[in-house]
Amino acid sequence: MIQLDRSQIDVQMQTCTRCLYTTSHPLGLTLDEDGICSGCRIHDEKDTLDWSVRWKMLQELVSQYRVPNGRSYDCIVPVTGANDSYYIVHLVKQKLGLNPLLVTYNKYFNTPLGVRNLANLRIKFDCDILIQNINPNSVKNITRTTLRELGSVYWPCLAGQTVFPVQTAVRYQIPLIIWGAHQGVEQVGMFSHENEAEMTRRYRKEHDLMGKEADDLISNFDTLSEDDIWQYRYPNDAELQRIGVRGIYLGNYVRWDPKAQHEKMIKSYGYSTSNFPRTFDAYDHTDCYNYMDLHDHLKFLKHGYSKVTDHASREIRHGRISRSQAISMVSSYRAIGTQYSNLFCEWLELDDQSLGFILDQHRNPLHWEKIPPVDWKFKHSLPLVEEGKFNHGFQVTNKLSMEESVSYITIGKGWP
Template structure:
């Protein structure tokens, strides 16, 4: 395992990061573009693209924006609607693992931006059936979320003939430098299958063993290429045109729109993915089992590249969070109807045996190989000079909830208005 000498990523990153002769990874190299590109020029190019899709009659939507109760939804809608004057249709996939904070944020998004929104809520029993299958086949409780979030906007674009979908940051660019910002890479079925869906399309889940039928996966099927071509659907990523800084963007939205934040189990980031009980909890612990690292590495790497955090500070945060057990596992097991030993038995089939070993009690222990090799990589000095001191993520006051806390919320209006 080889580590980047600038950030905290290794050559074993599941998105296939590359490390050059100077010991610097492709993600850090592409990230350098953020300080080199003329972002005013890039934003003007975005405006030219948007002008092509503005509905001159004003009787229809100009674009689709996928949203949730977290991530950069507020920032994207504020930019596209309020600053750039587009009329978006918001779409959201109900991930079923919803927190009360996320429900309130999504409700406030609907109200404060005065946008129409369409929501897909798949039958809970179907979602549970698919999740059991995805745990067994891929070691993932999140396949249905990733699939639904990436296919529902495309389905709506085809159905209502709205050709432009506007996404936030492309993960392959922002994390591992799979593309340059100048490539202006757009949404593709291929990338979705290979990376978002771990190589398994909806049709690949049909199985007598899991009891999944064609009908069960209907809502997760990608539209036919001919349908997409007929409408001319394309999906652009804003981080190709806007200098992407999710921490700064969220803090703008806290000030402007009272975006709500909260602590998470396995990372210091209190802004992203707070709408989900599992993303930085059970789902992230599974990532630790499979790959030996978690979201705290992603988030610390991002802050290191943005020159707000030293590599040593990042390493200390990783040490603080990497071993934390999921706080919400019982909630998930009760929801899906599964015993803990059965859950871990299925995950053990996907466990990284290079990083995990059985002890004398036949329990799995992390070998610490990841952290040992990461610390050894500090011997090469490619550190960035800090442009500012790292400031903790803001924790806002919790608002009054209309929903029960500490349980998944399937349907709710979110705010008492």
């Protein structure tokens, strides 16, 4: 359960005058004398940096990892059936001319569209792929623990997606891992693009994993065992140094624009997109029933904002929508309830009432007020300042399959 002392509750939460992020952002965010946040200021670098120069820097960086005889892999690229995977592989294989080994972690919340996108990715780019399928009983055991203790249904997904590529790098002695954009740079300006931040164990633990490594989940008050968590362990420093493992972010060398990039992938490679109930972005995380649904609802309960705020703030920064339009969209989407939580309850063998009780334990008192006996009130209102709807420009090419009989695709068998 989230608990704050009185001083934390009384702190005035400030909002950026340009985007919609506040100073309570979990990644940490600061405002300057003009009231503009660090994320917006770092985003401004995208219009001032010479990206042709930075691309040449990337080419020089990866050249030292290219395998001369072409009989092995030059790098590892983590992928899913959604997000920026197509664009990352496009840059790595088509533009940099590298031979990547694709790796993906099976999150067990797969949509048919995600299975299709992942299979299509492998086929269109003609790449080898490794898929990690961890014992589903262990995944469920961990999910029960992290839901109860951290208010997260997604901890195993985040842990697996960030550790399996590193484990593979050590196992196959492929030192270079190429990721897409750095979340801390893109959202809150944690680093400058010129800092060329790389993937680290510390960032993964503090931000992706909410401060909990796999071994931290085991306690005398829980039923998790060594058999459940061992595959989520990050390789030790000696192993990483022996291979020389490093993870670089393409967003430091390429002007990152998810909307434009996805639209190029739709046209060039047939990436499929879908509407979501809780946001206007049709391109992000189409592979998962939970990410834009129950996971996003938990984010709203804990942090006072949801994925639509991320999307709206990003679109403000790229100049495609106004701040008033963004406020209206957030007001329209953020309070929409979950649509697929019944699938999660069925998968975890949990009833709706028990899930609701656990969710309420993770409501942040900075954002929520209890209205006895069972109701809650969100403390921060946003005006509907835009009349009517406008064309946000996102293309929907498909839809998530959600008939009565649908359940998670726990193991994707491929796509013709």
